[in-house]
Amino acid sequence: NAGVMQNPRHLVRRRGQEARLRCSPMKGHSHVYWYRQLPEEGLKFMVYLQKENIIDESGMPKERFSAEFPKEGPSILRIQQVVRGDSAAYFCASSSNVGVMNTEAFFGQGTRLTVV
Amino acid sequence: SQQGEEDPQALSIQEGENATMNCSYKTSINNLQWYRQNSGRGLVHLILIRSNEREKHSGRLRVTLDTSKKSSSLLITASRAADTASYFCATDALGGGGADGLTFGKGTHLIIQP
Numbered sequence: 001n002a003g004v005m006q007n008p009r010h011l012v013r014r015r016g017q018e019a020r021l022r023c024s025p026m027k028g029h030s031h032v033y034w035y036r037q038l039p040e041e042g043l044k045f046m047v048y049l050q051k052e053n054i055i056d057e058s059g060m061p062k063e064r065f066s067a068e069f070p071k072e073g074p075s076i077l078r079i080q081q082v083v084r085g086d087s088a089a090y091f092c093a094s095s096s097n098v099g100v101m102n103t104e105a106f107f108g109q110g111t112r113l114t115v116v
Numbered sequence: 117s118q119q120g121e122e123d124p125q126a127l128s129i130q131e132g133e134n135a136t137m138n139c140s141y142k143t144s145i146n147n148l149q150w151y152r153q154n155s156g157r158g159l160v161h162l163i164l165i166r167s168n169e170r171e172k173h174s175g176r177l178r179v180t181l182d183t184s185k186k187s188s189s190l191l192i193t194a195s196r197a198a199d200t201a202s203y204f205c206a207t208d209a210l211g212g213g214g215a216d217g218l219t220f221g222k223g224t225h226l227i228i229q230p
Contacts, residue, residue, distance in 0.1 A: 035159065043151065043161055043206070093159070107220045 004094050005074075006108035013082050013115050021077040021111045025094030029106070032075045034067055037089040037110075049075060082115045089113075121221045122205055128227040135192045137224040139205035140185075146208045148181055150190050153202045153223070162190075162203075192226075200228045 005024040013019050025032050030051050035043040048056040049069035060067065064082075069075040079086055092108045123138045139148070147166045151159040165172045165181045165188065172179045178191040192199055202223040209219065 033159070043149070043159055045159060 004092055004106050004108035006090075006092050006111050008111060009109065010112045011114070013113065015083060015115055016081050019079040019082050019086070019113055019115075021079075021090050021092075021113070022074045023077070023092030023094075023108055024074040025092075026096075026106050029094035029096050031095045032069050033093045033095075034075070034077050035091040035093070037091065039088070043091060046077075079113075082113075084115050087113055087115045122203065122224040124224060125222070126225045126227070128229060129195060130229050131195060131197055133195055135195050135199070135226055135228075137190045137203050137205075137226070139188045139190070139221060141188075141205075141207045141219075142186060143207070143209050145183075148179075148188050149206045149208070150177075150179060150188075151204045151206065151220075153204065154200075159204065195228045197228050197230055199226060201226060 004026055007022050011019055011021070023032060023034070032049045034046040036046055037043050045059040046057075046065070047054060047060050047067045049067060051069055052071050053069075054067065057067070064080045066078045067075065068078075075092065077090060077092075089110045089112050091110045094106055121140050123140065127135060127137065129135055141148070145167050147164050149164045150162045152162055153159050163172055163174050163177055163179050165179050167181070167183055170181055176193045178193070179188060181188045188205060190203060190205070202225050204220050204223045206220045
């Protein structure tokens, strides 16, 4: 049973290009969370999605960032026209249930985005 | 044990009591972080302690770090019902930096009884 899979592990983009980060949740999980970690800082929540729905995007920057979790396939975090400040590690987590105390959140290994 | 493993897995205490959670890890780290996850919400960053620090406070939270034992503890004083949540520690491995080094434990489920 594979864990949360993120790819690519490392992504280099030039300023102005688009970055697409993928997250395949654990089998059977329908809830996905995206987080961003800037150097020497903690994780910051970005967005929470269920299949085909954005539940909470309160942590998403207003422009250039979008996320989706289609019925089939991985969740995608898309960053358009990247800037140097977007350089960070982006983590995805998935869980099976919401509102159940014993639910664990399983994390992927992250994608390190470097904008040059 | 796994990197960033919390102990205990579940903890139930009375409101007003103190709650202590522990985290053990294996590799050398840049920093260790504690997070809280309320039911149905994303992670909330609580506190980050660097490898050269031994103790850090934030409100009712107190975090200690013992790099010789590769362990950390999170103390919540005067607990409240709103503290009911899962608490995770995460380690940022030395030389890793983000995607290469951040590893989460499975969490401690804390229940505060009114």
